[in-house]
Amino acid sequence: MILSALLTSVGINLGLCFLFFTLYSILRKQPGNFHVYAPRLVAEGKSQRTNHFNLDRLLPSAGWVTRAWQPSEEDLLSTSGLDAVVFMRIFIFSLRVFTFAGIIGVFILLPINYLGNQLSIDFSDLPNKSLDSFSISNVDNGSNRLWIHFSAAYVFTGVVCYLLYFEYSYISSKRIACFYSSKPQPHQFTILVSGIPVSSGSRVGESVESFFTKYHPSTYLSHTVVRRTNKLQGVIDDAEKLYRTLGHLKSKKHTQQRFRRDGFLGLSGRRVDLLDQYEKKLEDLEDNLRMEQSSLTGEEVRAAFVSFKSRFGATIALHIQQGIDPTEWVTERAPEPQDVYWPFFSASFLKRWICKLVVVVAYILLTVSFLIPVVIVQGLTHLDQLEVWFPFLRGVLTITFVSQVITGYLPSLILQLFLSLVPPIMIIFSSMQGYISFSKIQKSACTKMLWFTIWNIFFANVLSGSVLYQVNIILEPKEIPKILAEVVPAQLLNVFAPKYETGGKFWPIVHNSTIFSLVLMHIIAIGIFGLKKLPLASSLTIPLPVLTLLFNEFCRKRFLPIFRDYSAECLINKDREDQRDPTMVEFRDKLVTAYQDPALKPIQYSGSIGRLKSPLLHSAVA
């Protein structure tokens, strides 16, 4: 890639940024867009829908940027939960790291690289100069200037490790504070038990009841046996479609009636018949459903949500192997009730295992086959090669602007396009793996995506072409506004409604990825110093990855357990606090039914049609 191509790319991106900024500034002020840009406020009834027109609505203004920076972390915590705060911390951390790296890179390393003579390039023609003259490959072999790069590696690693430690410690303390201030939640008191052994003649519920009353008499509260509800869910889906159609028809009829009352004549006799017919059908379906719900006794799955009277009681049952046979009475943390991925329960253990294996194989195949678009992209940066493949393009490619767009902008666009296809595939993979909650499916998909990205974008690029392509992405100025834009909390405050709360459990992933990147950087540095005929620097860099890994080990010992579980101290203190809380009796009553399959919840819609959300819809969606 040559310098002018890079600048073209920067220009296009800056232009787009400015365009989107202006569009956003105007569009957000239009009342019709409130449900897009501030759905939370609309839902909470906080947005003032003023339909008065004024000129200000059409002028772009930047006031929202400053307002977006004003909310404190406490505001964010109270409205969007700890996950949102941690999410913000990740951006702040990244911003700090990239700022520091940018300063070192642009003001120290870049000039040094540029002053080297290793690559003999014509100085007069700067715009067409290869970007390589700004890279370390331009520094003379064996030059003492390489010691500055060496020092930079140490200083950068030190700063990043310090920032990592600071964030880990900060998020840990937030996590505990958040737990102490949280209201009692069903998932804190509940575990999912699977592999329940059932003696012939008895039922799963009886087995669960006798086991937990025997071994956890003082803490056991209740249980909910999981049932196979695939068919039922199908019927509910049908009923729901019918319900919506009916609701639609009724609202139409209502309007027509109003029109008629106002003096118009309607010809909706046939429509009223249809309505009655549908209503009859829906009632039948409802009866059917109730029948099915009550006759589901034979379709129990050998799994149950078991609730305890205290958090510590649930934690004891979770952490200590319950049955003698480790494949029986398998316990795992219960997800939040609305986070349960019910379809999982219809698959048997063996089926889940095979699915897992299939997913692993499919994932590997996808990751490897993604090299194909990467190779195509690499081809685009080598225009001459492209001309050989597609001779008819020769005429177009000679135009400077076209060739610059193709080498500078098109590659990353194509790559982004292909990359955007991958996350949905990863979610499908993860949901096949037998996770019991949406959050776990998403987390697993994210991990898959992370490794996919590391492998494909980094390694494949390194192996198949120049490293600079990647460095370029990191150092490009266009990234700074992008990061800035993403950091803006307005989006989190007004748009983001958390579906579930992990308590910042994803921070360790960020930590590990950063450590991985650091060590990778060290290994590359060792290699580069070797190639640059400075073996002493190469050897002296070896302690750096070792120290980094030791630091990581320390962090694992010091902080990671806090993200896995809450300690006995935390749990017992919180439990004792609850004992003084008069609302706990009510909470426990709710807890008993918290983990009921939505397909089994009582349904009622005859007569409810007309409201915005029926109890059925509500229970099926929640």
Add this chain to the structure above:
Amino acid sequence: MILSALLTSVGINLGLCFLFFTLYSILRKQPGNFHVYAPRLVAEGKSQRTNHFNLDRLLPSAGWVTRAWQPSEEDLLSTSGLDAVVFMRIFIFSLRVFTFAGIIGVFILLPINYLGNQLSIDFSDLPNKSLDSFSISNVDNGSNRLWIHFSAAYVFTGVVCYLLYFEYSYISSKRIACFYSSKPQPHQFTILVSGIPVSSGSRVGESVESFFTKYHPSTYLSHTVVRRTNKLQGVIDDAEKLYRTLGHLKSKKHTQQRFRRDGFLGLSGRRVDLLDQYEKKLEDLEDNLRMEQSSLTGEEVRAAFVSFKSRFGATIALHIQQGIDPTEWVTERAPEPQDVYWPFFSASFLKRWICKLVVVVAYILLTVSFLIPVVIVQGLTHLDQLEVWFPFLRGVLTITFVSQVITGYLPSLILQLFLSLVPPIMIIFSSMQGYISFSKIQKSACTKMLWFTIWNIFFANVLSGSVLYQVNIILEPKEIPKILAEVVPAQLLNVFAPKYETGGKFWPIVHNSTIFSLVLMHIIAIGIFGLKKLPLASSLTIPLPVLTLLFNEFCRKRFLPIFRDYSAECLINKDREDQRDPTMVEFRDKLVTAYQDPALKPIQYSGSIGRLKSPLLHSAVA
């Protein structure tokens, strides 16, 4: 190695075997050797010391072999514990595997290899034939006979996996049965807590007491704070030496007095003075010790053994992170009281960590540098090379017998010699690593030794010379009597007194090592089929390691947790059984003082001199 050299080796070994068998048969019958061959019986007073001489005592007899096979596993369990039984099961398992491998190898694979023509060796001179003609390298390239080797790999893997599953399941059930029938033991009720935070002005004991009475009020029983006793232990060692000298002198004096009483004259006036002097010195030391013991308040270590009223209570505290900071209130399983390695407690956490790193580096250095003797041994099997190095040996080496001894026997002798030096070094390494019990030190040393052996004896041999050397060790007939001899329980029953009991926790190591060996075999097989121009067999072997690893994964899920911890079901059942046991009150009283540092136990020897074992000696040794 040529065939005649192998036969010479076999001959020497068989001769030695017979010699030792005869010697053992005679020596074990001599009354003076009872304390060597049956120390347990002597200690338990079960051996009848008959000094009557009869001719039978001088004749070798084989009756003990049949007697040795008679004791059932139940006998072994009751006298030597579960570890001894598992130890036996390992030998039985190995015997089964090697018998099966031997039958396949000798009766199927060996003839097929021998009938091949790949290596053109002179058939007339069988004794000087290279052993390679019995190996797979003699089978013709691309020959269909290789499919027999292929089938053998599958059949052998299947049989070994079946045996592994059977043993794992058998030992698991034994382990649980053994736990149910065990008497209450202090280590089942106790955990070791380290990293105890102490607020300024208060003491470790107070901190422990307040924490556990707050968070485990219903199950907490007592605690014993660990103290720094290095100096004290030094004083005790001195006192002990003095005590032994004194005891020796007294017994001499006693004999002399008897002699004098019988009419002899003694000149032991000076000796009596010396005795009094020593006794005075000992008494002073004793006073000193008592002073030191009582003034140890300032030398507390931030660690304590915490005992609970029930096993389940201890397990809860063990499995659930106690403090908010994971580096504080760190819990681990307490070893048996007599198994505690007290010197560990004198090292700080940081010191232990550095020691660990140093040990890892030293271990790697040792493992790598052991290649030197291996290379020397490899040199011995190539006599011509030896003659070049040491020309003066040429005369001796031309004698056939000498050269056969050197190539056939000397290599393994030298290797064994060097190998025998390694275990003590490994134990030193492991004791530096900061383990809290002798059993853990030994286990860690064994693991180190295992990897050392795998790396050095196997890989180094494969890399530096012929694989046959190793195969030879496995298939040599001399090994069969050796295995037989080791299997004989007589040794366990009469000689082995278990110092501690792991409950068969070492079986998973055997399991993993076997799986590792199988997969290694598969990889070698894939390589060999490739070299032998049978790529189809090579590809069809690939599922074998995959299936083996899946089998291992299943075993890990099904059995390994049983070896890690006892389940809640087990623990609670056992605890409830105890509640009905009237001796539990007494046991709990003992439990409170079970984990007292021997250096701090009350000492008393003035007046006790003359008995075989003083209370001091007893407490210091136990």
